[in-house]
Amino acid sequence: MSSTSQPVTVSEGNPCPFLRALVAQGKVPDDKVPLGEIARVIVDVASKGDGHPKVPGVAIQGVALIANGLSPRQVWRNAMGGVRLNELRSGPLNKHGSGSGILDENANIDAAQLARLDEFASDKLDTDGNAERGLNLAEITRMMDANFERAAGHRRAIDRKLMDQEWPVLLKIIGKQGKAEHYLSLKDVAHLFVERRFPARMMEP
Template sequence: MAEVSTGNPCPFLRALVAHDYLDDGVVPLPTAAGTIVRVAAAGEGDSDLPDKAVRLIALLANGLSPAQLVRNARQGVQLNALRDGPLDKHGAGSRILDVKAQVNDSELDRLDTFASDKQRPDGGTERGLDLAEITRYMEANYERARGHRRRIDRKLMNGEFPQLLRVIGRDGHQGRYLSLDDVRRLCIEQKLPQRMLDSLEQR
């Protein structure tokens, strides 16, 4: 596993760097978007992400000044300098990773309080969150951040756990859900679900 900079606060991108799918530095926009889309397509069911939207996010990720936008467009997105960028919510989100990219176990425990038992595709049971539970979780996070949140932060949240549900979610017997075990693996071990890694190896 490759080392990941603390300047990258996104668990999914951290896993891509750790698995050596992306460099922990400047990555050209077509490479970054293409890799993210390819990895997302290895998920279960309808897990595809739109290339153009991913590329636009990568363009904006390091800053909104004209000079920074030109730099990202010409050179690429700097994955080890995403922290404190325009997409960083500064504690208004899940707080699962702190500013040093260390895992807050208490926040993972808190996430579990919004989850419920889900039936896996193989018939077993595990803890997970469907879209409604994720929405309640995000609303609670936004409310918790009252006093130091921005209006844009609630919209930025829609690019995190709902997208994780889309990409690494499972199609259970009661609908799609995000496995808590997969979230823990992603955040603590910086690893994608094994089923996705197996699918990527076969491509």
Template structure:
């Protein structure tokens, strides 16, 4: 697994590519973060995306509260003690192979699954006229449907619904505004998963550069 030299380690039990990048960038602790802090950080990072995307803090807070367990006791524990990022694996949001499978159960990159993303992508032209491979919302939906479909023996009904809070939100946050609309650059998706790196333009805005 590749990682940026000197960047913080990320627990293999954190399966979220976006949270993994925030940890690697030093924006979130790898183990426990208060629900308020994780919400504020995600909203702030999102606003560094193209067009200053606004994520609803109430929805993020709700996800952070249930992410380690759905029982009232577990929800109270997250509310008082914080979200445990290094214990998301096997929690209620873990789709156990019903997602893209780019990260395996030990958070190692599956290169064949990473390459498969391109099956759903097409050529996109960015604002500067540069052509690259990318995924728009319709293409992401096709990929999510295919991911759900191929996991027929192990998926839960809720998994397809959970996906709507993953790839489309990533599109909103990390998407580039191309000539024909918003898309996720497959190169930037690769950097997020493999290098745990946010797009350069976002890090620049975050550090005020």
């Protein structure tokens, strides 16, 4: 698929904005992906980020191994047949609404939740001196704490730990090194969730 064509359809059973972009950009299929393959693709995409971030392929394989269920049968199925990206909502990583809420349960964008990110953001300067809104790690942490807080009554203790493997890792991979700090550009976040695309600077050959 060329980078200018419309992204391919992504299953609503996939709630991860990062994986949805990988599918939409034709880097992995929408359904079954061998564990080694998903890890290889993520490590490769990450290496195109600012500062060439390294993410641990073995840990990604471990996450993919249990992503569709924790029973021995389910783990064996993923080990042999790959992770089913279109069935992640029924797996143990789904936080059932204690995340950002930007993608609803049908994978539609909730514009108010996307706009809410700005409550945690501040003005940043990119390397060229252009101003934009963005989130540094402290601001991302405040956002994750607030997400966990508002989910009181329908959250699991593990949900807050899972968040640490989502937004901070997104910062590491698509974050920008600005004049003063490393930050997640809100424009890039919207682009990822809505257009299912990575920042153009990461797609250059």
